[in-house]
Amino acid sequence: xxxxxxxxxxxxxxxxxxxxxxxxxxxxxxxxxxLKVLLVQHDSGVxxxxxxxxxxxxxxxxxxxxxxxxxxxxxxxLDNVFVELFDVMGKVxxxxxxxxxxxxxxxxxxxxxxxxxxxxxxxxxxxVDIHNIPALIYDHNEIIKRGHEALKLKLRRExxxxxxxxxxxxxxxxxxMYETILDITLDTRNFRKKIIKEGxxxxxxxxxxxxxxxxxxxxxxxxxxxxxLRSQGYFLNIY
Amino acid sequence: xxxxxxxxxxxxxxxxxxxxxxxxxxxxxxxxxxLKVLLVQHDSGVxxxxxxxxxxxxxxxxxxxxxxxxxxxxxxxLDNVFVELFDVMGKVxxxxxxxxxxxxxxxxxxxxxxxxxxxxxxxxxxxVDIHNIPALIYDHNEIIKRGHEALKLKLRRExxxxxxxxxxxxxxxxxxMYETILDITLDTRNFRKKIIKEGxxxxxxxxxxxxxxxxxxxxxxxxxxxxxLRSQGYFLNIY
DNA sequence: GCAAAAGTGTTCGGACTACACCCATGT
DNA sequence: ACATGGGTGTAGTCCGAACACTTTTGC
Numbered sequence: 001x002x003x004x005x006x007x008x009x010x011x012x013x014x015x016x017x018x019x020x021x022x023x024x025x026x027x028x029x030x031x032x033x034x035l036k037v038l039l040v041q042h043d044s045g046v047x048x049x050x051x052x053x054x055x056x057x058x059x060x061x062x063x064x065x066x067x068x069x070x071x072x073x074x075x076x077x078l079d080n081v082f083v084e085l086f087d088v089m090g091k092v093x094x095x096x097x098x099x100x101x102x103x104x105x106x107x108x109x110x111x112x113x114x115x116x117x118x119x120x121x122x123x124x125x126x127x128v129d130i131h132n133i134p135a136l137i138y139d140h141n142e143i144i145k146r147g148h149e150a151l152k153l154k155l156r157r158e159x160x161x162x163x164x165x166x167x168x169x170x171x172x173x174x175x176x177m178y179e180t181i182l183d184i185t186l187d188t189r190n191f192r193k194k195i196i197k198e199g200x201x202x203x204x205x206x207x208x209x210x211x212x213x214x215x216x217x218x219x220x221x222x223x224x225x226x227x228x229l230r231s232q233g234y235f236l237n238i239y
Numbered sequence: 240x241x242x243x244x245x246x247x248x249x250x251x252x253x254x255x256x257x258x259x260x261x262x263x264x265x266x267x268x269x270x271x272x273x274l275k276v277l278l279v280q281h282d283s284g285v286x287x288x289x290x291x292x293x294x295x296x297x298x299x300x301x302x303x304x305x306x307x308x309x310x311x312x313x314x315x316x317l318d319n320v321f322v323e324l325f326d327v328m329g330k331v332x333x334x335x336x337x338x339x340x341x342x343x344x345x346x347x348x349x350x351x352x353x354x355x356x357x358x359x360x361x362x363x364x365x366x367v368d369i370h371n372i373p374a375l376i377y378d379h380n381e382i383i384k385r386g387h388e389a390l391k392l393k394l395r396r397e398x399x400x401x402x403x404x405x406x407x408x409x410x411x412x413x414x415x416m417y418e419t420i421l422d423i424t425l426d427t428r429n430f431r432k433k434i435i436k437e438g439x440x441x442x443x444x445x446x447x448x449x450x451x452x453x454x455x456x457x458x459x460x461x462x463x464x465x466x467x468l469r470s471q472g473y474f475l476n477i478y
Numbered sequence: 479g480c481a482a483a484a485g486t487g488t489t490c491g492g493a494c495t496a497c498a499c500c501c502a503t504g505t
Numbered sequence: 506a507c508a509t510g511g512g513t514g515t516a517g518t519c520c521g522a523a524c525a526c527t528t529t530t531g532c
Contacts (some may be wrong), residue, residue: 410512
């Protein structure tokens with residue numbers, strides 16, 4: 001692209017138009033075996049009281065890809081969260097009165113670790129079950145739908161769902177994570193055989209405590225092993 | 240997102256900054272069993288004489304997703320081309336002197352059908368082998384690399400490569416398409432068995448003519464059959 | 479002892495892999 | 506007749522699918 005004003009491009013008009021650009025985040029979390037999305041309620045402006053995805057307008061002195069991390073950090077206090085671009089919304093009339101281009105990211109966070117903060121434009125913040133999202137502003141419902149599709153697509157090939165779990169988790173939690181997000185059921189015996197064989201989980205030697213039934217083993221995700229496998233072209237593939 | 244000026248967001252600054260937004264297209268074609276990318280040479284401006292990806296600045300009265308089709312149409316005369324977003328480039332310093340956000344699309348075209356047009360900012364246009372891309376402006380080399388990765392990822396699961404072939408093609412062409420793009424070799428017997436069994440190709444009953452060897456059958460892609468399979472959760476999966 | 483979830487093994491069928499020769503055509 | 510790529514079958518192995526009972530723990 002040619003950023004200089006006397007550039008010549010295929011534009012019919014010879015004038016570069018400026019646009020409003022924003023970032024919206026579909027932040028996923030697991031709570032009570034349900035996939036949830038974090039929503040914020042605007043505390044002023046024409047959208048006062050309405051629910052929406054967390055997001056922000058971009059600034060031209062900040063890398064676009066750093067924006068979702070900043071939104072996440074302000075909202076949850078978390079850093080180093082798993083974030084990925086999945087779409088760009090750019091229809092002329094998607095936002096009333098003005099054209100806004102929005103980069104849509106999804107993020108995966110462990111709901112045990114965050115501490116929600118309101119303020120900075122948000123009157124309220126809450127987790128909502130993905131199957132029970134209220135009417136949101138603009139095309140935010142559509143963005144969530146696409147974000148969920150993107151998450152499902154990726155999760156079938158890469159075990160990114162560990163980002164939603166605590167450091168130590170049981171095989172049952174791991175299986176439920178897949179079942180909840182992908183909306184499928186998996187055969188426990190086959191699932192365990194497969195995961196153990198692949199070797200991407202490490203048995204911590206510890207067991208869960210204070211459960212009124214046989215205490216399950218706790219595992220952690222073996223990121224090193226997984227990265228090594230990936231560099232050899234490996235994919236997990238959950239059906 | 241809140242487009243009104245008296246909105247309240249998580250921004251530290253309470254002022255919405257406008258940005259320059261462009262679209263760049265990684266246009267793929269197959270020629271002589273090589274994967275090629277279409278490049279344009281700027282005919283004026285500060286980037287005169289330099290090679291780049293075809294693209295354009297966006298206009299606020301046109302849906303973003305319609306932009307790549309317009310670029311394609313102006314450059315090749317083709318409509319209804321397969322186009323897909325694969326990334327957004329948004330680093331502050333990726334373009335000199337000004338921050339530009341670029342939506343990066345890849346497109347697949349059949350190199351038999353198009354007719355290249357220069358003009359509208361392009362002094363010259365050419366196909367370049369993906370393994371032999373010259374130094375391009377800004378981060379365009381990086382964009383091509385990512386576009387190729389995105390194409391490979393998608394091609395392993397969906398037979399979008401037919402977009403690069405003529406309406407009627409041989410099984411060998413079909414196999415070579417996979418081998419060229421994915422940079423792998425496939426066993427001919429196993430490949431044919433698999434493709435025929437899946438039923439996504441239709442034998443046209445015709446044969447190629449004027450070849451100095453046994454004339455191969457010509458097949459067409461059975462889009463209806465494929466769509467039906469997809470709606471049942473089917474994926475092709477080429478390894 | 480009972481309720482609740484953890485943990486485990488075998489059989490079957492379908493799919494992928496490896497592999498080599500004859501066929502049809504134009505020159 | 507020869508050069509060129511087209512087209513085909515079989516055997517072995519691996520992986521996913523189906524399927525039910527015993528174990529451990531807290532109460």
